Amino acid sequence: MNLNLVGTQSIQTSPLKLWESVIDPAVLQRSIPGCISMDETGPGEYAITLELKVAAVGGNFNGSIKLSEMDPPNGCFINVSGSGTLGSGTGTARVTIIENEDSSADIKYEAAGEVSGLVAGVGQRVLLGVAKHLVRQFFSTLKKEFDAN
């Protein structure tokens, strides 16, 4: 099934700092929900292992993340693919960073994904909710990176 997510998050930092953190594997590993490992496999390319447990949907996933069309600090494309026992998924997100007048920055994402396997069929009703929950979790952890500084 297809999964589309669009949203914007404001973070109290400059576009440049936000950009740097979004492309920093260490930050990403801390922020991506259930991320167990993230290894660089090439420029802007990472192998990733996830252990996700959200309500009825849970399992291990192996995947890759690839950043492309990098335009610091304005944005990039992120391609994600992964698979596990419960299913496979691929997705592309366009990420745009916009400077706000109040010295914060907006991060805008438009993601389109396709999910297959057990999660697609059994999880169809909860899948969008789960995806939104995971995105929220990602940003709330990411925000904490800047609170600490």
Place this chain on the structure above:
Amino acid sequence: MVEKKYKFISQPRHPTENRRFVAGRGNFVADIDRPEMLHVAPLSSHYPAAIINNIDISEAMMMDGVIDVITGAEIGAAIQPLMNGLDTPKVQRFPLAVNRVRYAGEWVCAVVAESRAIAEDALEKILIDATPQPFVLDAEEALLPSSPPVHPEHGSNVLLDRQFVWGEVDDDFAKAKHSLSFSVTWGRNSTVPIETFGVVAEWNGWDQILDVWASVQMPKYSDQIARCLNLPGNAVRVHYDVDVGGSYGVKRGIKHATLIGYIARKLGRPIRFIEDRLENMRAGDAHGPERKFNVEVAFESDGSVRSMKMRALDNAGAYAGRAPFQLGKPISAIVGPYQINSVSYHAISVTSNKTVQEAVRGFGQAPTNYAIETAMDRVASFLKMDRLALRQRNLIQSDQFPYLIPSGSTYDSGDYHAVIEKVLTAADYPTLLANRDHLRDEGMMAGIGIAACLEPSGGNSSFEPLLNESNKTSTWMESCQINVDGLGHLTARIHTTSSGQGHETLVSTVLGEVLEIDPSSIRITRPNSLESLPGNSPVGSRMAIMLGGAAARSAEKLKAKLIKIAAHSLGIDAEKLTYAGGNVLAPDGRKHTWQDAVELAHRQFHNLPEGMDPGLAAFDIMQVPTGNALPVDGKVHMYPCYSFEFHLVLLAFDPVIGRPEIHSYTVGHDCGTVINPAIVSGMTYGGIAHGIGAALLEEFAYDPNGQLMTQSFLDYLMPSSHEVPPIKIVKHCTPSPHTVFGQKGSGESGYLGSPAAISSAINDAVSALDIRFEKLPIRMSAISDAIANKSA
């Protein structure tokens, strides 16, 4: 016709099997526990089509408790492909995907472990590297030469494309005053037994034998397993005493049994695999026909239907199997119960990247009946004629039997008008009409549904040679064996599995009737395949006719021997003796009892007639009555018996909510002489419930990406006690001239006409709005959306 009176047959007797099932003492496959048994979990493909580049099992193999991981490459090299009914040798199927996956959910590899839980955990450690490929889901698209072939080696997606013309179709169309055409679609659904498929296999290397316990309903099961595993036929022993928790056609289990048999032999330990519900719904043998019909009918102004052109396009899913033959069985009743002079039939079966289609109750007859009955409703609507009167005009008359239909089958007997009259009386038709109009006055959408249809029975599968000319099979036999022990008690062996059809009741009732002894005193055993006579398993509504027939014929042989022994003992010609209640009576009043015969046959060889063998045993191997010829010129006689059913239903729904509620359901059923009334009623009731599911709820629906969206009971909706109303079953008996007691088949009854009747009722309810529902299931969302669109 006057019904012959029987002592046990047709009498209200409790089915023999009830006792152990009600007490929870059935012997199901999950009850089979072998020492050192290992368990299996299969890994399913996420993709509808992909090339498998690599399967990394290393991490899974290192887990505690994991014994082995079997891949498609391994099993593809070790065993023969599963049997393919069609002449499509390059459409090969193995228990696991070999190199390429062809539907989402297909099994890619199988973990063998000390427990099912460990096996499932190990699935998570297997890494599949696969490259997704283009795929096709829709049958019309699959038919296009440009569609991606599911089996590239085969070259296209077409499995079967046969055009039959029976009679002067063009002529009849030219002569008829009117014609009309329409399309209807039968959605992909199933039978969903409570018990999923399961199998236990054990290899004994010292005896060189594979024991198989399975929840199965599959013709020639042990032969198929042996052929796939390169074993002699007598090295596979399928145990027939395993109770089956429902099948209705789908418990085929051949890919499971070959996989588990292979593993059992490889590892030398007993292996169990019982599908969980998701495995069953996605990749078990769950999916039934998915069929699109284009129908054109020619008719006169008085409603007489002269000719029909039917194109049936079936979506077989990823492999051939036996499923395409489900386009063949309906040929045996292609005109339904009607006098239609000529028919053309274009049968097409295509592969797609969906789960493989398997046999489902009626073997394709229910979809075809739905198309024929829709044609009747459409003609009536075109002519503004009463739907019932139109059917009554076209029905075959009782004095026209035996009735040869254009496609070559001869209907044995029937009195369709009488059954309909009984139903109209029982349902109080004028009141039913008044109730419909009253509901309409109250603002409800109310409709009456009508369906008349046939159940071809006796299981002669002559559609095999008809659709595949390299297949020369005309034999469809069944066997029974009986033995009287030294104490005089009768034991009968039946040589197949039973999936709730009550074969023990059937055989004991028939034997009791012929031998005039109490059926409850007769022991029925179900040995294994190596201790059995040949048979074709309980498919095609055949067992009352075939197993009942073989039992009766065995009993007649035994009875003849009892009379011969008595004649010799009493010194009287056998012709002068009469048989009564197990004893043989002489005209002079002397009586040679059952026990006298037992004494002589078992212990006094010196007192037996000269040349007679000792003991009291008999067996019979019976061919299907009337099944004695291969097809000629695209025509063949298929089934010996044709049961009739007539459905009359009133339903109503709120125009905004659109949820149909059945207010009244009456069915008339004529399956000739009924052996056990409780069993036949149960089958009919269950069949109608099944049909309600097919008509309103059940569908294996796919999203555009080839993912199955309805794989659990959350999404695959089944009729429950809320949806299944009380059903009035009206019985009628027109005996068949071809069977021992006049019995016909009833195993598929109810299901064959109820989807057509419910569709007819819903379409009647919305007729004033000029809405037509042309696809089953008709979900409540479709109803409310269609009405909302009209009102907007």
